[in-house]
Amino acid sequence: MISASRRQLTRALALASTVVERRNTIPALGCIKIMANGKLTLESTDLDTSARVEMPYDDGGKHADMAFLLPNSRRVAAAVNAAGGDDVRLAPTRADNRIFMAAGKLTSQLIIQEASSFPTVDAVEHEDFSATLGEAELRQIARVLPAISKEETRYYLNGICVRHMGNWVYRFAATDGHRLMQVDVPLPGAMGMIPDNIIIPAAWIRLVMVHFRKTRNGAIFRFGRKLARNEDNGPLLPVETPGGQRIAMTADLDGLTFTLTSKLIDGTYPDYQRVVPTGYTHLVRIERAKLVQAISALSGLSLERGRAVKLIFEPGEVHCQLHSPDLGESHFELPATHNMPNGAEVGMNGNYALQQLAAFTGAEIELHFNEQAGMYPILWRDPGDTAFLAVLMPMRI
Amino acid sequence: MISASRRQLTRALALASTVVERRNTIPALGCIKIMANGKLTLESTDLDTSARVEMPYDDGGKHADMAFLLPNSRRVAAAVNAAGGDDVRLAPTRADNRIFMAAGKLTSQLIIQEASSFPTVDAVEHEDFSATLGEAELRQIARVLPAISKEETRYYLNGICVRHMGNWVYRFAATDGHRLMQVDVPLPGAMGMIPDNIIIPAAWIRLVMVHFRKTRNGAIFRFGRKLARNEDNGPLLPVETPGGQRIAMTADLDGLTFTLTSKLIDGTYPDYQRVVPTGYTHLVRIERAKLVQAISALSGLSLERGRAVKLIFEPGEVHCQLHSPDLGESHFELPATHNMPNGAEVGMNGNYALQQLAAFTGAEIELHFNEQAGMYPILWRDPGDTAFLAVLMPMRI
Numbered sequence: 001m002i003s004a005s006r007r008q009l010t011r012a013l014a015l016a017s018t019v020v021e022r023r024n025t026i027p028a029l030g031c032i033k034i035m036a037n038g039k040l041t042l043e044s045t046d047l048d049t050s051a052r053v054e055m056p057y058d059d060g061g062k063h064a065d066m067a068f069l070l071p072n073s074r075r076v077a078a079a080v081n082a083a084g085g086d087d088v089r090l091a092p093t094r095a096d097n098r099i100f101m102a103a104g105k106l107t108s109q110l111i112i113q114e115a116s117s118f119p120t121v122d123a124v125e126h127e128d129f130s131a132t133l134g135e136a137e138l139r140q141i142a143r144v145l146p147a148i149s150k151e152e153t154r155y156y157l158n159g160i161c162v163r164h165m166g167n168w169v170y171r172f173a174a175t176d177g178h179r180l181m182q183v184d185v186p187l188p189g190a191m192g193m194i195p196d197n198i199i200i201p202a203a204w205i206r207l208v209m210v211h212f213r214k215t216r217n218g219a220i221f222r223f224g225r226k227l228a229r230n231e232d233n234g235p236l237l238p239v240e241t242p243g244g245q246r247i248a249m250t251a252d253l254d255g256l257t258f259t260l261t262s263k264l265i266d267g268t269y270p271d272y273q274r275v276v277p278t279g280y281t282h283l284v285r286i287e288r289a290k291l292v293q294a295i296s297a298l299s300g301l302s303l304e305r306g307r308a309v310k311l312i313f314e315p316g317e318v319h320c321q322l323h324s325p326d327l328g329e330s331h332f333e334l335p336a337t338h339n340m341p342n343g344a345e346v347g348m349n350g351n352y353a354l355q356q357l358a359a360f361t362g363a364e365i366e367l368h369f370n371e372q373a374g375m376y377p378i379l380w381r382d383p384g385d386t387a388f389l390a391v392l393m394p395m396r397i
Numbered sequence: 398m399i400s401a402s403r404r405q406l407t408r409a410l411a412l413a414s415t416v417v418e419r420r421n422t423i424p425a426l427g428c429i430k431i432m433a434n435g436k437l438t439l440e441s442t443d444l445d446t447s448a449r450v451e452m453p454y455d456d457g458g459k460h461a462d463m464a465f466l467l468p469n470s471r472r473v474a475a476a477v478n479a480a481g482g483d484d485v486r487l488a489p490t491r492a493d494n495r496i497f498m499a500a501g502k503l504t505s506q507l508i509i510q511e512a513s514s515f516p517t518v519d520a521v522e523h524e525d526f527s528a529t530l531g532e533a534e535l536r537q538i539a540r541v542l543p544a545i546s547k548e549e550t551r552y553y554l555n556g557i558c559v560r561h562m563g564n565w566v567y568r569f570a571a572t573d574g575h576r577l578m579q580v581d582v583p584l585p586g587a588m589g590m591i592p593d594n595i596i597i598p599a600a601w602i603r604l605v606m607v608h609f610r611k612t613r614n615g616a617i618f619r620f621g622r623k624l625a626r627n628e629d630n631g632p633l634l635p636v637e638t639p640g641g642q643r644i645a646m647t648a649d650l651d652g653l654t655f656t657l658t659s660k661l662i663d664g665t666y667p668d669y670q671r672v673v674p675t676g677y678t679h680l681v682r683i684e685r686a687k688l689v690q691a692i693s694a695l696s697g698l699s700l701e702r703g704r705a706v707k708l709i710f711e712p713g714e715v716h717c718q719l720h721s722p723d724l725g726e727s728h729f730e731l732p733a734t735h736n737m738p739n740g741a742e743v744g745m746n747g748n749y750a751l752q753q754l755a756a757f758t759g760a761e762i763e764l765h766f767n768e769q770a771g772m773y774p775i776l777w778r779d780p781g782d783t784a785f786l787a788v789l790m791p792m793r794i
Contacts, residue, residue, distance in 0.1 A: 011549075011763060032767045071723070071724075072700065072723060072724055075697050075698060075699070075700065075724060076697070076698065076724070078697040079693075079695070079696075079697025079698045079727075080694075080697075082690060082693040082694040082697055083690070083694040083696075083729075084690055084694075098725060103694075104690075104694075105691070105696045105729050105730045105731060106691075106695070106722075106728070106729045107727065107728045107729075108698055108724045108725055108726065108727035108728070109725045109727070110698075110724060110725045110727075111723065111724055111725040194694060243776055283419045293479060293480070293501075294502070295502075296476075296479040297476045297477075297479040297481075297500075297501075297503045298476070298478040298503070299476075300472050300473070300475040300476025300477075300478075300479055301472060301473065301476045301505060301507075302472070303472065304468060326468070326508065327468075327469055327472060327473070327507060327508055328495060328505055328506045328507045328508040329505065329506045330476075330503060330504065330505035330506070330507075331503070331504045331505070332480075332502050332504075333502045334502060
C-alpha cells in the first residue's frame with residue numbers, strides 16, 4: 001500500500017493525460033504508466049511527444065515496487081478529484097489486472113494493464129544545451145505560433161525553427177508560405193550549443209505554452225540526444241542514436257516535476273531570411289487599434305474566412321475595402337501617415353492581417369512596401385519593438 | 398436615411414438572430430425582417446418560434462417607410478459591433494437588392510432581399526392570460542427542464558406541461574418516461590385563464606431562460622390565440638384559427654422590447670400525477686452534497702454516461718456501487734438515516750440521479766421508497782421546499 005496527496009495525484013493524472021490520445025489503435029498508448037519506486041512517476045507518450053510527472057509518495061517505510069498501466073486516466077482523475085479526502089491509497093490486489101485505489105469514502109478495484117507492453121518513453125539522455133525560460137521568454141516565443149503551417153505536405157513547416165544569432169540571442173521563426181513571423185529572444189543563462197535551424201514541432205510547443213507559461217521559477221528547456229543502448233557489445237562511450245535528437249521542457253509545478261519531451265521535425269527548414277525584405281522605400285504608419293477595427297468590421301461582412309481586404313492609399317488616409325459575394329461591398333476609412341503613390345492598392349488576407357496585428361503590442365504599426373505594393377511581400381514592424389517582425393504576402397484581387 | 402443607436406441595434410440583431418437557423422432550405426427563414434415605420438422592428442421565425450425586437454430610431458423628421466430582409470444577420474451584428482461610432486445609419490439605394498449602412502468609419506452596400514417573401518410572424522393576437530415572471534419565478538420553472546424528453550417519437554413530451562392548481566398557483570411539469578419533475582409556482586398577478594395541460598415547447602422555454610432570466614422588471618408571459626383573418630366575408634367578431642394557440646414572453650431589455658412567440662405542442666400530455674407515489678412507507682434522509690459526491694466519483698469511473706449506480710442499505714449507511722466493464726468495480730459509503738430493510742438494494746441511472754440532485758437546493762434530500770425498493774418509482778423531496786418534487790424510475794441491475 002502506498003499513499004499520495006490527492007490534490008497532487010489529481011493534477012499529475014491530468015498533466016500526464018495531455019499526451020494520451022483519446023482514440024488509439026495501440027492500447028498501451030491509451031494508458032498512463034504509473035511506477036512507484038522511490039518517486040511516484042506517471043508517463044505517457046504518443047510516440048512523438050512524451051509526458052513525465054514525478055511526485056512524492058509515502059510507502060510507510062516498507063519499500064514498495066509497483067508498476068502498471070492505467071487506462072482511462074482522465075476518468076480516474078475526475079473521480080479522484082470528486083472523491084474528497086486528503087490522500088489516495090494504492091495497493092496491489094490478488095488479481096493481476098486490478099489495483100486497489102481508495103480516496104475519501106471511495107474504494108475501487110481499477111482495471112489495469114501490464115507495464116511491460118508500454119513503449120520506452122523518450123528523454124534527453126545526453127544534454128547539449130539548456131536554458132531557463134520564464135513567462136517573458138515564453139510569451140515572446142508564443143508570438144510566432146500563428147504563422148506555423150497546418151498543412152501537412154510540407155511537414156518541415158509544421159514547427160518553429162530555432163537558431164543562435166550570437167550573444168546568447170536565439171531566433172524563433174515560423175512560416176506557412178503566406179506569412180512569416182520571427183522573434184529574437186535573449187537567453188543570457190543558456191549553456192551549451194544548439195545546432196542551427198532545428199525544427200521544434202508545433203504540437204509540443206503548444207503543449208508547452210499551456211503548461212509552462214505560469215511557473216514560479218521558470219521552465220528549463222533542454223536539447224540533447226537519446227543514446228544508443230550498449231547491449232550489443234558496442235563501445236562504452238555514449239553514442240548518438242540516429243534521429244535521436246530530443247527537446248524537453250521541465251518545471252516544478254507546486255511540488256510536481258513535469259517534463260514534456262519531443263522528437264524534432266526531421267527536415268530542412270527553408271532559408272526564411274531571404275523572404276524578409278530589405279531596402280524598401282515606402283512606409284505606412286497606422287494606429288494599430290484602428291487597423292484592427294477596420295479589418296475586423298470588414299471581415300465581419302464576409303462569410304469567407306480570410307477574404308481579401310484591399311488597401312487603397314489616398315493622401316493622409318487608407319481606404320480599406322472588402323467585396324463579399326454574399327453580403328455586399330464595404331469600406332472603412334482610416335488616417336495614416338505614408339509616402340505611397342496616390343491610389344496605390346494592395347490586397348491582403350483579412351484573417352492573416354488580424355493575426356499579424358495581434359502579434360504586435362505597440363500603439364503604432366509600420367507596413368513597409370516596395371514601389372509596386374501589390375507584388376512584393378509586406379514587412380510589418382513596430383519601431384519600438386524591433387525584436388519581432390512579420391512578413392505577409394499580398395493577395396491579388 | 399434613418400439612424401439608430403449602434404449599441405441597441407447590435408443587441409437587437411443578436412436577439413433577433415437567436416431563432417434564425419444557420420442552415421435553411423427556405424432562404425427567407427435565414428433572414429431577419431427589418432421594418433422602420435414609427436418603430437424599428439426586427440423579426441425572425443423558424444415557423445415554430447418567432448422573435449420580435451422593437452427599438453426607437455430617428456428619421457430626422459422625414460417619415461421613412463423601409464422594409465427589407467437581411468441575410469447573415471450574425472455577421473452584420475459582429476461588423477456593426479466592431480465598427481465603432483454612436484449610431485448606425487440605414488438608407489435605401491438605387492438597387493433593389495442593396496441597402497446602404499454606415500457605422501463609424503464603416504460604410505457598406507449590404508445585399509438584402511425583398512420583404513414580401515417573409516412569412517407572417519406569429520403573435521398572441523387575442524390574449525386569454527397574462528402573468529409577470531421575475532427572476533425568482535423563471536428560476537423555479539427552470540428546475541424541471543432536465544426532465545424534458547429529447548426523444549422525438551413521443552413529441553408531446555418535448556415540452557413542459559402547465560396547469561392551474563387553484564389560488565393562482567401554476568404547476569409546471571416535465572417527464573421523459575424515466576423521471577418526472579414538477580414545480581408549483583405562485584403567480585399572484587396572473588390575469589385571465591389558461592387551459593389545463595397546455596404543452597410549452599422545450600425550444601421556446603430554453604430561449605426564454607437565456608434571454609429573460611435577468612430582466613429589470615420581469616417578463617410578461619401571455620397565452621392567447623391567433624385570429625382568423627376576416628378577408629373571406631367571415632364574421633366581424635374575432636374567430637379562433639384552428640391550432641392558433643400561442644404563447645409569448647415579452648420584456649424591456651434596456652430600451653429594446655423583445656418578444657419570443659411560439660406555437661404550443663399539439664398533443665395530450667400524459668396524466669403524470671398517477672406516477673407520483675403516495676403512501677410510501679420507507680424513507681431515506683441523506684446529506685445532498687454527500688450523495689452528489691458519491692455519485693460523481695462513481696460516475697467518473699465509467700465510460701458509459703448514465704451507468705447504473707446501486708444503493709445498498711445498511712444500518713445508518715448507504716453503500717453506493719458501480720460496476721464498469723472498462724474501469725472496474727467501485728464503492729462509496731455514506732451516512733444516511735433510513736428505515737429500509739437491511740441489505741435492500743435499488744439501482745438508478747447515475748446521470749439522472751445527478752440531475753435530480755442538482756434541481757434541489759436544500760442541504761438534505763429525502764428519498765421515499767416502497768417496501769420493494771427496486772420495483773417502484775422513487776420519490777425525491779426536500780422537506781423544506783415542498784413546491785418541487787421529482788420522481789425517478791429505478792434501474793434493474
